[in-house]
Amino acid sequence: MRPNLYSFSWKEVRRSSSFGRSVATTIMLVFLALYFTLVFLSLGVFVIPKVLADKFPGEDMARYLLIYFAFDLVTRQLLQNLPTLSFKSFIIQNIRRKQIARYLLVRSLLHFFNLLPFFMIIPLFFRIVVPGHSAIAAAAWLAGIVFLILSNHFLSTYLKWWINESSWGFYVFAAVFCGLYAINFFGIVSLTGLFGQLLDAMMSYPVIAVGLAALPVFFYWLNQRFLVANLYLNLVEHKQRDSNVRDFSWMSRLGDYGKFISLDVRMIWRNKRPRTQFMLTILFLAYGFLIYRDVDKGIPEGIFIIGGLLMTGMFTISIGQFFPAWHSRYFSMLMTQNFKMKQFLQAFYYLNVVVSFVYFLVTLAYGFIDVRIIYFNTALFFYHIGVNMNLIFLFGSGSKKAVDLGGSAVFNYQGMGAAQWLIAFPLIFGPIIVFYLFKWMTDSIPALMLMGSIGILGIILQPQLFNYFAKIYNYNKHRMIRDYKNS
Amino acid sequence: MIEIVTLIKAYQKEIVLNISELKIEKGELFGLVGNNGAGKTTLFNLILDLIVPSKGHVVSQGITVQESEDWKAFTGAFIDESFTIGYLTPDEYFTFIGDLREMNKSDLELHLTAFDEFFNGEIRGKKKFIRDLSKGNQKKVGIAAAMMGRPEVVILDEPFANLDPSSQYKLRSLLKKQAAEQGTTFLISGHTLDNITEVCNRIVILEKGKIVKDVPKTETTLKELENFFAGVKEAESFVLD
Structure with a gap:
C-alpha cells in the first residue's frame, strides 16, 4: 500500500511540541486569530460598503482590490514560512521528487493567510457583487478572486525561494514593488484602473475567469520546477560562507x-x-x-x-x-x-x-x-x-x-x-x-x-x-x- | 582529590546512581566504563554540580561542590556538544574560555599548539562556526577547551566516541602527556575498552548505578574487562534459553 503523505502532515501537526504549547500561548493565539477574523469580517460587512457609498459613490470597488493584493503579497513575504518542513525524511525513500514537491506545495495552502481574506471577500460578494449581477457573472467574480488569492500564495512562495537564494533578491523585489507603486501613483499607467477593468470585463465575459486560473497554475509550476531541481539537504541549511564572519573581538x-x-x-x-x-x-x-x-x-x-x-x-x-x-x-x-x-x-x-x-x-x-x-x-x-x-x-x-x-x-x-x-x-x-x-x-x-x-x-x-x-x-x-x- | 561518600541520585524513587564510597587521588587517570544508562554521565553531572543529588555530596580538593563555586577555578569539563557555543568560531571559543580561565595570549597559544596534530589543520584559523563543523571536530574543540588553563581536574564524557582512529591515538597521548606534566586528575568515561585501558591507570565499572568493579590497570585488565562485558551478554542470552 502506498502511504499517504498527507496523513503524516496531520500527525506532524498533532504531535508537534507547539501543539501542546502552554495554555497561555494557546489562549493568546486564539485571541489573535479571532481578532483578525473579526477585523476582516467587519471590513467586509460594514466598513468597505459604507466607505464606498459615502466617499466614492458610483466608483468601482474592484480597483482597490489590487491594493489589497499588493499589501497581501508584502505581508506574506514578511510572515509566511517556506514549505520546507520535514521533507528530509522523505527524500531517501522510494517516493518521486515530484510527489514530494506536490505534497509540500499543497500542504502549504493550509495557511491562515489563505483563509483570512474570505472573511472579507464573502460578505462583500453578497453585499456588493450579487445584487445587480447575474448568477454567472457573480460566480465568475468569486472564482477570479479565489484564483488571485491562490496565485498570490504561490507567487510569494516562489519569490521567497528566489530571495533566499541571492543576497540582492530582496532589494530587487523592493525596487520593482516601489517602481510599480510609483508608476501607478504618478498616473503614468493606472494599474489599479486596469485591474478594475479586468475584473469588470470578467463579469461581462466569465470566460476570463477561466483564463485567470492559468495564473496560479503557472506559479505552482514554477515552484514545483524549483523544488524538483533543488530538493537537497542544503535547501534549508545554509552554511555560513567564510567571508562574512564579522569579528566582534x-x-x-x-x-x-x-x-x-x-x-x-x-x-x-x-x-x-x-x-x-x-x-x-x-x-x-x-x-x-x-x-x-x-x-x-x-x-x-x-x-x-x-x-x-x-x-x-x-x-x-x-x-x-x-x-x-x-x-x-x-x-x-x-x-x-x-x-x-x-x-x-x-x-x-x-x-x-x-x-x-x-x-x-x-x-x-x-x-x-x-x-x-x-x-x-x-x-x-x-x-x-x-x-x-x-x-x-x-x-x-x-x-x-x-x-x-x-x-x-x-x-x-x-x-x-x-x-x-x-x-x-x-x-x-x-x-x-x-x-x-x-x-x-x-x-x-x-x-x-x-x-x-x-x-x-x-x-x-x-x-x-x-x-x-x-x-x-x-x-x-x-x-x-x-x-x-x-x- | 575527589571524595564521594554515600552519593545517591534518584528520579521518582528510581535510583539511577548509588555510590557508597569513591576516592579519586590527585593525578589519577580514572576510567569509568559501563553500559548505556549505567549512570556515568549522572556521576559526572553531580561532580560538576549540574544536577542536585538526592543524598550525599561531592568534595573536590576539599571543596564541597554543592556548597561553594570555588571548584570552577580548577576544573575543566566536556560532557557533550552543548558544552561548545555553536555560533562562535573555534578560535573565538578558545579565546572566550581562555579569558574565563585567566589565560594570557601566549599561554593560550602554547596550549593550543600542543593540539595542532590532533586538530589536523581543520579547526584553527578557519572562519567557520562551530555549529558548521562535523561532530568529531566539534568534540575536538570541546576537549581542547576543557583541558585549558592548567586545571587540576578534567572531566571528559566519552571523549573517544565520534573520533577517527588516528585522532583517538593522538588524544591518548595528549591526555597522558598532560597528566604526566601537570599532575592533572582525569576522569574519563567511554565504551571503547581499549582506549580507556590504554590511557587510565584505574578502571571502575558502573552497572545500574553501582560500582561493581574497581581495579588498578595491569597487563590483563583489558582481557578481564572484555570478559566482563561479554559475560553479561552471554549470561542474558543463556537465561533466554
Whole structure:
C-alpha cells in the first residue's frame, strides 16, 4: 500500500511540541486569530460598503482590490514560512521528487493567510457583487478572486525561494514593488484602473475567469520546477560562507563585562531568530509615525507613554523576554566556568542600557511633531532602565524553556511560555498606571519627574539588585539546566 | 582529590546512581566504563554540580561542590556538544574560555599548539562556526577547551566516541602527556575498552548505578574487562534459553 503523505502532515501537526504549547500561548493565539477574523469580517460587512457609498459613490470597488493584493503579497513575504518542513525524511525513500514537491506545495495552502481574506471577500460578494449581477457573472467574480488569492500564495512562495537564494533578491523585489507603486501613483499607467477593468470585463465575459486560473497554475509550476531541481539537504541549511564572519573581538576589551557583552552581541548577530528580532526593533523606531496623530485637541498623553515606552524599550522587551534562555543550549557549560553570575547579568544590563540609550536619542527626533515627546521619552528612558530592566531579570530567573536560535522570529512560539506573555503586563501597563496615578495626585510634568526619579532610584540601587539577582539565578541554576534539557 | 561518600541520585524513587564510597587521588587517570544508562554521565553531572543529588555530596580538593563555586577555578569539563557555543568560531571559543580561565595570549597559544596534530589543520584559523563543523571536530574543540588553563581536574564524557582512529591515538597521548606534566586528575568515561585501558591507570565499572568493579590497570585488565562485558551478554542470552 502506498502511504499517504498527507496523513503524516496531520500527525506532524498533532504531535508537534507547539501543539501542546502552554495554555497561555494557546489562549493568546486564539485571541489573535479571532481578532483578525473579526477585523476582516467587519471590513467586509460594514466598513468597505459604507466607505464606498459615502466617499466614492458610483466608483468601482474592484480597483482597490489590487491594493489589497499588493499589501497581501508584502505581508506574506514578511510572515509566511517556506514549505520546507520535514521533507528530509522523505527524500531517501522510494517516493518521486515530484510527489514530494506536490505534497509540500499543497500542504502549504493550509495557511491562515489563505483563509483570512474570505472573511472579507464573502460578505462583500453578497453585499456588493450579487445584487445587480447575474448568477454567472457573480460566480465568475468569486472564482477570479479565489484564483488571485491562490496565485498570490504561490507567487510569494516562489519569490521567497528566489530571495533566499541571492543576497540582492530582496532589494530587487523592493525596487520593482516601489517602481510599480510609483508608476501607478504618478498616473503614468493606472494599474489599479486596469485591474478594475479586468475584473469588470470578467463579469461581462466569465470566460476570463477561466483564463485567470492559468495564473496560479503557472506559479505552482514554477515552484514545483524549483523544488524538483533543488530538493537537497542544503535547501534549508545554509552554511555560513567564510567571508562574512564579522569579528566582534574588540568588545572583549570592554573590561570585565566585555567577554559576555561580545558573547551577547555575537549571539544576536549570528543567529537568525535573535537577529530578526533585533532588526524588527529598529523598524519599530518608525512606530511613532503611526501613532503620533492629532486627535481633536492634540495627541493624548497615553499615546506618548505607549510610544516612548515601546520605542526606547523595544530592544529590552523583544530580546530580554527570553533572557537567559538565549544561552540555554550551552547553559550547563557556562555553569561549569569560573565566573561570577553577577558579571553575566551585568553584561546583559549594560548592553541594554547602551542600545536603549541610542534608541532614546533617535526617538528625540519626534520632538518636531510635539515637544512633549522629549519630556515623556526622557522620563520613560530612566524608568525603563531603572525599573523595567529589573523586571526582565526577575522574570528571567524563572526561565523554563530553551530557545532555538535558528528558528524564524515571527510567529514562532518555540520557547514561549506563560511568563513571556505575563511579563508584558508589568512592563507596559506598569508605567501607564504609575503615570496616571501621579498625574491624578499632581499634574503631568511632576508626574513625569516622579517617574524619572523612580527610574533613577532603581539605577542607584542597581548594585544591590545585582547581588540579589545573582543569588536567585544561582539558586535556580539546577532547575534551569533541567528545564532547558527537557524542553 | 575527589571524595564521594554515600552519593545517591534518584528520579521518582528510581535510583539511577548509588555510590557508597569513591576516592579519586590527585593525578589519577580514572576510567569509568559501563553500559548505556549505567549512570556515568549522572556521576559526572553531580561532580560538576549540574544536577542536585538526592543524598550525599561531592568534595573536590576539599571543596564541597554543592556548597561553594570555588571548584570552577580548577576544573575543566566536556560532557557533550552543548558544552561548545555553536555560533562562535573555534578560535573565538578558545579565546572566550581562555579569558574565563585567566589565560594570557601566549599561554593560550602554547596550549593550543600542543593540539595542532590532533586538530589536523581543520579547526584553527578557519572562519567557520562551530555549529558548521562535523561532530568529531566539534568534540575536538570541546576537549581542547576543557583541558585549558592548567586545571587540576578534567572531566571528559566519552571523549573517544565520534573520533577517527588516528585522532583517538593522538588524544591518548595528549591526555597522558598532560597528566604526566601537570599532575592533572582525569576522569574519563567511554565504551571503547581499549582506549580507556590504554590511557587510565584505574578502571571502575558502573552497572545500574553501582560500582561493581574497581581495579588498578595491569597487563590483563583489558582481557578481564572484555570478559566482563561479554559475560553479561552471554549470561542474558543463556537465561533466554
